[in-house]
Amino acid sequence: MRITCIGGGPAGLYFALLMKKQNPTHEVTVLERNRPDDTFGWGVVFSDQTLGNLEKADFPTYAQISRAFHHWDDIEVHFKGQTIRSSGHGFIGIGRKKLLNILQDRCRELGVNLVFQAEVTDDEAIALQYQADLVIASDGINSRVRKKYESTFEPDIEVRKCRFVWLGTHQRFDAFTFAFEKTEWGWFQAHAYQFDAHTSTFIVETPEAVWQKAGLEQMSQEEGIAFCEKLFARYLGGHRLMSNAAHLRGSAIWIKFPRVVCKTWVHWNTLNGREIPVVLMGDAAHTAHFSIGSGTKLALEDAIELARVFARVGDSPVHLQQVLHEYQATRSVEVLKIQNAARNSTEWFENVERYTGLEAPQFAYSLLTRSQRISHENLRLRDKTYLEGYESWLAARTGLPPKPVPPMFTPFRLRKLSLKNRVVVSPMAMYSAQDGLVNDFHLVHLGARALGGAALVFSEMTAPSPDGRITPGCAGLYSEAHMRAYKRIVDFVHQHTDAKIALQLGHAGPKGSTQVGWEDESEPLPEGNWPLLAPSPIPYGPHNQTPRAMTPEDMERVKADFVRAARWGVEAGFDWLELHCAHGYLLSAFICPLTNRRTDEYGGSLENRCRYPLEVFKALRAVWPQHLPMSVRISAHDWAPGGNTPDDAVEIARMFKEAGCDLIDVSSGQTTRLARPVYGRMYQTPFADRIRNEVKIATMAVGAIFEADHVNSIIAAGRADLCAIARPHLSDPHWTLNQAAKLGYREVGWPKQYLAGKAQLERNLARAQAEQAEELAAR
Numbered sequence: 001m002r003i004t005c006i007g008g009g010p011a012g013l014y015f016a017l018l019m020k021k022q023n024p025t026h027e028v029t030v031l032e033r034n035r036p037d038d039t040f041g042w043g044v045v046f047s048d049q050t051l052g053n054l055e056k057a058d059f060p061t062y063a064q065i066s067r068a069f070h071h072w073d074d075i076e077v078h079f080k081g082q083t084i085r086s087s088g089h090g091f092i093g094i095g096r097k098k099l100l101n102i103l104q105d106r107c108r109e110l111g112v113n114l115v116f117q118a119e120v121t122d123d124e125a126i127a128l129q130y131q132a133d134l135v136i137a138s139d140g141i142n143s144r145v146r147k148k149y150e151s152t153f154e155p156d157i158e159v160r161k162c163r164f165v166w167l168g169t170h171q172r173f174d175a176f177t178f179a180f181e182k183t184e185w186g187w188f189q190a191h192a193y194q195f196d197a198h199t200s201t202f203i204v205e206t207p208e209a210v211w212q213k214a215g216l217e218q219m220s221q222e223e224g225i226a227f228c229e230k231l232f233a234r235y236l237g238g239h240r241l242m243s244n245a246a247h248l249r250g251s252a253i254w255i256k257f258p259r260v261v262c263k264t265w266v267h268w269n270t271l272n273g274r275e276i277p278v279v280l281m282g283d284a285a286h287t288a289h290f291s292i293g294s295g296t297k298l299a300l301e302d303a304i305e306l307a308r309v310f311a312r313v314g315d316s317p318v319h320l321q322q323v324l325h326e327y328q329a330t331r332s333v334e335v336l337k338i339q340n341a342a343r344n345s346t347e348w349f350e351n352v353e354r355y356t357g358l359e360a361p362q363f364a365y366s367l368l369t370r371s372q373r374i375s376h377e378n379l380r381l382r383d384k385t386y387l388e389g390y391e392s393w394l395a396a397r398t399g400l401p402p403k404p405v406p407p408m409f410t411p412f413r414l415r416k417l418s419l420k421n422r423v424v425v426s427p428m429a430m431y432s433a434q435d436g437l438v439n440d441f442h443l444v445h446l447g448a449r450a451l452g453g454a455a456l457v458f459s460e461m462t463a464p465s466p467d468g469r470i471t472p473g474c475a476g477l478y479s480e481a482h483m484r485a486y487k488r489i490v491d492f493v494h495q496h497t498d499a500k501i502a503l504q505l506g507h508a509g510p511k512g513s514t515q516v517g518w519e520d521e522s523e524p525l526p527e528g529n530w531p532l533l534a535p536s537p538i539p540y541g542p543h544n545q546t547p548r549a550m551t552p553e554d555m556e557r558v559k560a561d562f563v564r565a566a567r568w569g570v571e572a573g574f575d576w577l578e579l580h581c582a583h584g585y586l587l588s589a590f591i592c593p594l595t596n597r598r599t600d601e602y603g604g605s606l607e608n609r610c611r612y613p614l615e616v617f618k619a620l621r622a623v624w625p626q627h628l629p630m631s632v633r634i635s636a637h638d639w640a641p642g643g644n645t646p647d648d649a650v651e652i653a654r655m656f657k658e659a660g661c662d663l664i665d666v667s668s669g670q671t672t673r674l675a676r677p678v679y680g681r682m683y684q685t686p687f688a689d690r691i692r693n694e695v696k697i698a699t700m701a702v703g704a705i706f707e708a709d710h711v712n713s714i715i716a717a718g719r720a721d722l723c724a725i726a727r728p729h730l731s732d733p734h735w736t737l738n739q740a741a742k743l744g745y746r747e748v749g750w751p752k753q754y755l756a757g758k759a760q761l762e763r764n765l766a767r768a769q770a771e772q773a774e775e776l777a778a779r
Helices: 010-022 048-057 059-068 096-110 123-129 144-148 208-213 221-231 295-313 317-350 360-368 376-382 384-397 440-451 480-496 552-572 586-591 611-623 646-658 685-695 708-716 727-731 735-743 752-778
Strands: 002-006 027-031 043-047 070-072 075-079 082-086 091-095 113-115 134-137 155-169 176-182 187-194 200-207 255-262 266-271 274-280 412-414 417-419 423-425 456-458 500-505 576-581 630-635 663-667 698-702 722-725
Touching: 002 010, 002 123, 010 027, 010 096, 010 134, 010 295, 043 048, 043 096, 043 187, 043 200, 043 295, 048 059, 048 091, 048 295, 059 091, 059 096, 070 187, 075 360, 082 360, 082 384, 091 096, 091 187, 096 113, 123 134, 123 144, 123 266, 123 274, 144 274, 155 208, 155 221, 155 317, 200 208, 200 221, 255 317, 274 317, 295 317, 360 384, 376 384, 376 708, 384 708, 423 440, 440 456, 440 480, 480 500, 480 552, 500 552, 552 576, 552 611, 576 586, 576 611, 586 611, 586 630, 611 630, 611 646, 630 646, 646 663, 646 685, 663 685, 685 698, 708 722, 708 735, 722 727
Parallel strands: 002 027, 002 134, 027 113, 075 176, 134 274, 423 456, 423 722, 456 500, 500 576, 576 630, 630 663, 663 698, 698 722
Antiparallel strands: 043 091, 070 091, 075 082, 155 200, 155 255, 176 187, 187 200, 266 274, 412 417
């Protein structure tokens, strides 16, 4: 094949050399607009794992990079006068210029044609000039080729919120260093790492608003660098900061990071009767924020993957269609994983002020786990000493002796209620009540989970009136019989376990009178439907009945129903009360602008839309015992155009906090059938994190949390105070006890009825381990 690479950065050079090595008969040309020794930026970073990929792909290149890189294992975080250090992270740094020179030399050695000072303005003309069978557009973050064919590539370019400047210094850092400094204008942070024997990269970053308040927009390049030198002097050891961007003037050295995502990476041109593909690679196709150091990694691994697919499928023009299809299908998934992690990291640094209320040890832990790629147990593998020290610190903060305790097993106190750990059995509709009356099924269901080690067990959403039920099988609390049935369950939990039990009250509103979950979920009953109420006459779906818009009289009646149910909840002995204001049910329908079209004082602004839910909450708080907590479940994101956003969720949480709410149970979606959530593990946790650390209220995280590692990471980082686990508890009522066993944590607090079996289990385990040791010794 004849291959032409437009752009001589890491992606273009590495792909060129790999293809030439793979088949020396290929004619491979790289066109670069700069001179061989020109480069902008300083050192680049990638992980030990990426280095391993380079070793497999081309050992001579790997060997040269290995001789030139600076390696470190430690990360050091400087915050509020404290330094937190952890190890085992495994990074390498190498000068960008040095890396390019190594790749250039290897290309020459293999016979790749390198053309410098070649400004490509017309890729089609270049393809014709070099008679290319394949054109690689590796022309960087501001790719002209991507711009030219944007109708094919469909790029989504999002300019992020911080300004940063890429500087160098002769100060040498023996760890990847993060330094945070507070100024009268706001917080600045530095990312610093050494990349050769004498030089380090020093990136200074701050939100756009802080940058403007500090006057950096009006400063010359020299003044801006002097500002950074003075601000971070304590870390520079008397060394200066340097710029190699002499071509830029004034504050132009401060840039904002563009996140690039392309829907497709391949465009086909017909030139002289031949179909010639143009393939995006590296930053032209995608970008990942520098805070996880993955731009160069992605570029090199793009090259490795495309060369690998050519080697497997066939490296001739007849195979191009299949090769490029497989390349994009495989590589786009891996890139998306990195980009999602990079987005999490980016948002953390954009919102540093959110976390500055944390103490230094927790701030550092939050930073280390910000991308969600590094978890609690992963940190243990990297640096057990550091993690056990942090676990001991965290345990002491909750009143435990200062020794390592998995964060999920630290106690939590709200008002005068103490929970033994941070695990909650989430409210789950069982559709097994009869006329609202809970029964033996619910006793076994909730009782088993209370025995399973969780600290708090929630009832399913319980309706305060018959017309407030979702389905005919949903629970209610609108008679003394209902109260007595629930009291039986509450008494069992209190008498036989050390768990607490919570009542969740909610009115189905426009989502009521539907079929049970194992039938046609959310669709109307075949017969026997009851009238529905809502803030506005908007049906939940095309087949659902249109609800009646609530009158003031309706609102008073429903509020009175809630109060009556809460009083019965007190009589039944519940420890905790939650008001359901999420998922499109009645109170959620008031809050969501897509379902509330009222023109009175209960519609319009967010404050007005929250008015009625707040009135109900305050009425419940007035009758609920003051020593017991109340929470509110909200949908923090409607995931639909025109709906509530995470910004709105912060304001909603503030209003409920002012009304006396103790904790926000943070869910999302289900308010409209137009919702298009972006799912993934712990996908709703960022909403809980933001509310907790901006509003300064306790939160409960929920949604795709299914491992102890998830819970430990969330609690340890201060992203939430409790974690609600739903589906895992359906398949395993003893999920908490079993997760403790997997962690080797023995102090979880087994029910007394299980202690004999537990002791026997431990004896059997000890005997088996001893026999195995004897057998090994005999061998």
